[in-house]
Amino acid sequence: xxxxxxxxxxxxxxxxxxxxxxxxxxxxxxxxxxxxxxxxxxxxxxxxxxxxxxxxxxxxxxxxxxxxxxxxxxxxxxxxxxxxxxxxxxxxxxxxxxxxxxxxxxxxxxxxxxxxxxxxxxxxxxxxxxxxxxxxxxxxxxxxxxxxxxxxxxxxxxxxxxxxxxxxxxxxxxxxxxxxxxxxxxxxxxxxxxxxxxxxxxxxxxxxxxxxxxxxxxxxxxxxxxxxxxxxxxxxx
Amino acid sequence: xxxxxxxxxxxxxxxxxxxxxxxxxxxxxxxxxxxxxxxxxxxxxxxxxxxxxxxxxxxxxxxxxxxxxxxxxxxxxxxxxxxxxxxxxxxxxxxxxxxxxxxxxxxxxxxxxxxxxxxxxxxxxxxxxxxxx
Numbered sequence: 001x002x003x004x005x006x007x008x009x010x011x012x013x014x015x016x017x018x019x020x021x022x023x024x025x026x027x028x029x030x031x032x033x034x035x036x037x038x039x040x041x042x043x044x045x046x047x048x049x050x051x052x053x054x055x056x057x058x059x060x061x062x063x064x065x066x067x068x069x070x071x072x073x074x075x076x077x078x079x080x081x082x083x084x085x086x087x088x089x090x091x092x093x094x095x096x097x098x099x100x101x102x103x104x105x106x107x108x109x110x111x112x113x114x115x116x117x118x119x120x121x122x123x124x125x126x127x128x129x130x131x132x133x134x135x136x137x138x139x140x141x142x143x144x145x146x147x148x149x150x151x152x153x154x155x156x157x158x159x160x161x162x163x164x165x166x167x168x169x170x171x172x173x174x175x176x177x178x179x180x181x182x183x184x185x186x187x188x189x190x191x192x193x194x195x196x197x198x199x200x201x202x203x204x205x206x207x208x209x210x211x212x213x214x215x216x217x218x219x220x221x222x223x224x225x226x227x228x229x230x231x232x233x234x235x236x237x
Numbered sequence: 238x239x240x241x242x243x244x245x246x247x248x249x250x251x252x253x254x255x256x257x258x259x260x261x262x263x264x265x266x267x268x269x270x271x272x273x274x275x276x277x278x279x280x281x282x283x284x285x286x287x288x289x290x291x292x293x294x295x296x297x298x299x300x301x302x303x304x305x306x307x308x309x310x311x312x313x314x315x316x317x318x319x320x321x322x323x324x325x326x327x328x329x330x331x332x333x334x335x336x337x338x339x340x341x342x343x344x345x346x347x348x349x350x351x352x353x354x355x356x357x358x359x360x361x362x363x364x365x366x367x368x369x370x
Contacts, residue, residue, distance in 0.1 A: 006246075018281070018311045026281075026310060029248050040244050 001120040001150050004041045007052035009034060010088060011069050012061035012096075031072045038075040048117045049079055053086025053127070053156025056096040066099050077105045080117050084109045085126040086156035092128065109154065112139045125155040249310065250280040258288030258319060264298050271305050281311040287318035292360040293330075295321035299361065317350075321357045331360060 011030055018026050041049050056065070073081060083106065085091035097108045107115055109124030116122075125136040137155050252274075256267055274280055282305075290298065298319070306312045323331070323345065331341050337359070344356040 017313065022310050026249060033246055033248060036246050040246060044242075044244070 001048070001118060001152075002044065002046055003048040003050055003120075003152070004037070004044060004046040005050045005052060006037055007156070008054045008086070009051065010054050010057040012065035013057040028068075031068045034069075034072040035075050038072070038079075041076060041079050046079060048120075048122070049076060049081045050122070050152070050154055051081065051083045052154050053084050054088040055083050055086070056089040059089055059092060059094050059096045061096050063099075066096065070100060070103060073100070073103050073106050077103075079105065081106045082109055082115060082117075082122055082124070082154065083107070084124050084154045084156055085128070087127050087130050087132065090129050090132075091126045120150040120152060123151060123153045125153060127156055248279055250276065252280065253283045253285075255285045256288075258286065258290050258294075261291050261294035261297075263288075264290065264294045264301065267298070268301050271301065274309075277305070277308045278310060280309050281313075282309055283313045283315075285315045289320050289322060291324040292321050292327040292357055293324070295319065295357050296361045296364060299357075321353060323356065323360075327360060331363060333363070337363075 009030060011034070013027070013030070015023060015026055037049070040046075056069070081103075083097060083100075085095055085097055085108075089096050091097070091110045095110070097110070100106060100108060109115065109122075109126055112124060112126070114121045114123050123140055125140070127136055137153060140153055143151065254270075256263070258264070274282075284302075286298075298316075302312070302314055302316075328345075332338070333341060341356065341359065344352045344359070
């Protein structure tokens with residue numbers, strides 16, 4: 001199985017601090033990048049594309065953003081695209097992801113139900129609210145004896161550790177309950193404890209304590225997506 | 238082991254830079270850094286500055302900021318911790334007669350941020366009025 005992993009595209013991000021024509025340009029760039037990712041998926045021969053959370057910036061994005069997203073997603077066809085709700089587009093009743101229509105190759109992973117693509121099982125760990133404190137990977141089932149299929153868990157890292165000072169809060173990947181041999185690969189945004197070494201996504205301004213926004217601390221010029229190739233079961237990652 | 242290949246797809250560059258000024262020449266270094274930035278029209282920079290400069294260097298820094306503000310996709314500046322103190326050379330340059338000279342004297346006696354800013358602006362206006370950039 002060869003699949004492409006990306007995340008945090010945050011379509012509809014307003015980027016109000018970039019004014020005028022530049023603002024228009026940088027907002028529309030996200031959709032162009034999505035089309036570019038579709039081109040990479042085809043070049044790489046990816047059998048699936050995984051978007052591990054925050055496809056949209058917010059569940060209240062307008063119909064124009066939904067339409068632009070649908071048009072961009074259309075360019076991935078026929079490659080299946082699996083989209084996981086993250087904290088920005090959580091799987092609520094009004095999730096923006098539910099408004100994506102008419103795209104047979106797009107699978108919005110609202111539920112904790114595995115999806116099988118070309119013999120590989122993808123296990124979604126969707127976030128059902130913006131501020132999730134529980135471990136969304138806790139439902140992942142153990143592997144049955146003799147089952148050597150590739151199993152890919154898809155999760156979105158969230159803020160699960162808080163201290164009294166908001167400055168001291170840390171991002172943690174919710175993998176506490178995951179047994180190492182239960183899955184082959186964990187596609188997650190953030191730092192994973194298993195095989196995942198990537199942190200794909202598009203840079204976005206972060207909100208600082210006090211409500212101010214800042215540009216991420218590092219130079220993110222080469223934000224990447226990852227083309228992941230999994231063989232059958234690897235029990236000792 | 239699963240094999241991972243990273244493929245860059247980003248178009249914009251996001252840079253967060255902090256600069257502490259200890260010498261006036263470091264404004265030149267910053268100018269050089271701006272000059273060698275690739276694809277400025279797709280680059281967002283957050284620049285946090287602190288330290289001490291002469292009025293002359295501070296004026297040079299203001300021009301550098303203004304120039305790059307229009308070239309970069311976004312330039313966010315935090316410079317309230319840059320103290321601009323007049324050097325002997327600055328004061329000689331500002332040794333003016335009449336009410337402007339009186340204003341300079343009054344501003345120098347007041348260490349508030351507002352007075353420092355006013356002195357800096359006065360220096361700059363005087364320089365621009367003299368045809369210097």
